[in-house]
Amino acid sequence: MPRNKDLKRLVRARMAETGENYTRALTALELRGAMADQIAAPVDLGKDLPDAVLAALRTVPRHLFAPGVPLARAYEDAYTSIVTKRSELGTSLSSVSAPWIVAGMLAQLDVRPGQSVLEIGSGGYQAALLRELVGAEGSVTTVDIDPEVTDRARACLDLAGYGDVRTLCADGEYGAPAHGPFDRIIVAVQARDIPPAWTEQLTPDGRLVAPLLTRGVSRSWELDREDGHLVSRSNGPAGFVPMQGAGKHRGWRLDEAGVRLWSDEPVGVDRAALAAVLATERAEAWSGVTVPRGELITGPDLWLAADPDHCCLKASQDAVDRGLVAATWTMNVPALAARSSLAYRARMRPVDDEGTAYEFGAYGHGPHGAELAERLAGHIRTWDRDHRGGPGPVLTVHPAGTPASDLPGGCVLNRRHTTMVLSWEAAR
Numbered sequence: 001m002p003r004n005k006d007l008k009r010l011v012r013a014r015m016a017e018t019g020e021n022y023t024r025a026l027t028a029l030e031l032r033g034a035m036a037d038q039i040a041a042p043v044d045l046g047k048d049l050p051d052a053v054l055a056a057l058r059t060v061p062r063h064l065f066a067p068g069v070p071l072a073r074a075y076e077d078a079y080t081s082i083v084t085k086r087s088e089l090g091t092s093l094s095s096v097s098a099p100w101i102v103a104g105m106l107a108q109l110d111v112r113p114g115q116s117v118l119e120i121g122s123g124g125y126q127a128a129l130l131r132e133l134v135g136a137e138g139s140v141t142t143v144d145i146d147p148e149v150t151d152r153a154r155a156c157l158d159l160a161g162y163g164d165v166r167t168l169c170a171d172g173e174y175g176a177p178a179h180g181p182f183d184r185i186i187v188a189v190q191a192r193d194i195p196p197a198w199t200e201q202l203t204p205d206g207r208l209v210a211p212l213l214t215r216g217v218s219r220s221w222e223l224d225r226e227d228g229h230l231v232s233r234s235n236g237p238a239g240f241v242p243m244q245g246a247g248k249h250r251g252w253r254l255d256e257a258g259v260r261l262w263s264d265e266p267v268g269v270d271r272a273a274l275a276a277v278l279a280t281e282r283a284e285a286w287s288g289v290t291v292p293r294g295e296l297i298t299g300p301d302l303w304l305a306a307d308p309d310h311c312c313l314k315a316s317q318d319a320v321d322r323g324l325v326a327a328t329w330t331m332n333v334p335a336l337a338a339r340s341s342l343a344y345r346a347r348m349r350p351v352d353d354e355g356t357a358y359e360f361g362a363y364g365h366g367p368h369g370a371e372l373a374e375r376l377a378g379h380i381r382t383w384d385r386d387h388r389g390g391p392g393p394v395l396t397v398h399p400a401g402t403p404a405s406d407l408p409g410g411c412v413l414n415r416r417h418t419t420m421v422l423s424w425e426a427a428r
């Protein structure tokens, strides 16, 4: 928290800007400080958090970008987004992003004062953080496909004192051609490809940060130009609402009895056979690889996604309660689906009574379930032996149609506009 004198000054400034009374302005400031402290604590953002990002998190009044949401709710949980719009089916269409994901992506973006930044997918909150980072000499443009979102973002930005952030209603697939080029572009909506406009509208030494799907796994990548393609050597947590417009991706999906299998790529399985497979006898394979209590268990996720049969499993609480699945958690559980069989990462198994560490394992169902479960456990062993604690994969993004001989070795993902390759160097 700021010192007492600074606090009073900040509270008065906030009251003048927003018309809030003293108590509300002070409470918001305190809550925001606590939220920033939560993010500053060592969580796996994939990067160190720059002081400027932390200062911006302490400054921008997040609650003003979530009208109608109780003040405490706007700050109490740095790990959760606030959904602001849903489809008729209940799918999230727009949200105020989770602060720790925003913080990690801003760390990747490395914004400098005076720069020109484009945000794709608005809401106002992150645009305000960006405005804090570029300062008065810089500029921020934010584009959203939904006029309801841009209208709300405009009103919230004005109320919070960020009237000079430019809001545009358009399909972000095409960037903001009239206002580029940009030193930085940040994508705040789930993409699976890099459309040409994003690279064309970047300055020669500009950086693009985007959450990309790789066989169902969403990670945020920091992409720089290198020898005619884009390269990212860092990835961080990401999870966003799906892209609409020209970049919309339908993917592959199978819903059955409260369990969803999905991927952004086609999955080569016998759908009818797979639909009933979870009810069949369960095979188990344990990897011998453990993680200490409290450590994230997502380490092997990108390595598992390199398997061509990889997809993700999501289970309803009801399916878990009925004992149909015993997964690590209910969302985005790594799975392998092939022919008429399925394996998925099992709920972690404690190695002792105190639960000091937990072991990775896999459950399999169907005629090839045991084989698939063993394959998944084997991938985790390889990750543990060769890549754990290493730099993680490098993502390179090449124009679509680049001959295989010009691509690096690794997992190749063909997209409409690009060919992406995930390559691993062994941990030293």
Ligand SMILES: C[S@@+](CC[C@H](N)C(=O)[O-])C[C@H]1O[C@@H](n2cnc3c(N)ncnc32)[C@H](O)[C@@H]1O
Residues within 6 Å of the ligand: 093, 094, 095, 096, 097, 119, 120, 121, 122, 123, 124, 125, 126, 127, 143, 144, 145, 146, 149, 170, 171, 172, 173, 188, 189, 240, 241, 242, 243, 244, 245, 246, 247
């Ligand atoms: C997670 S929200 C963005 C959150 C926001 N940046 C914040 O400050 O918290 C994602 C937004 O992307 C928008 N969106 C979806 N497809 C888009 C597209 N093709 N172009 C621009 N915006 C898009 C949605 O309407 C939604 O408002």
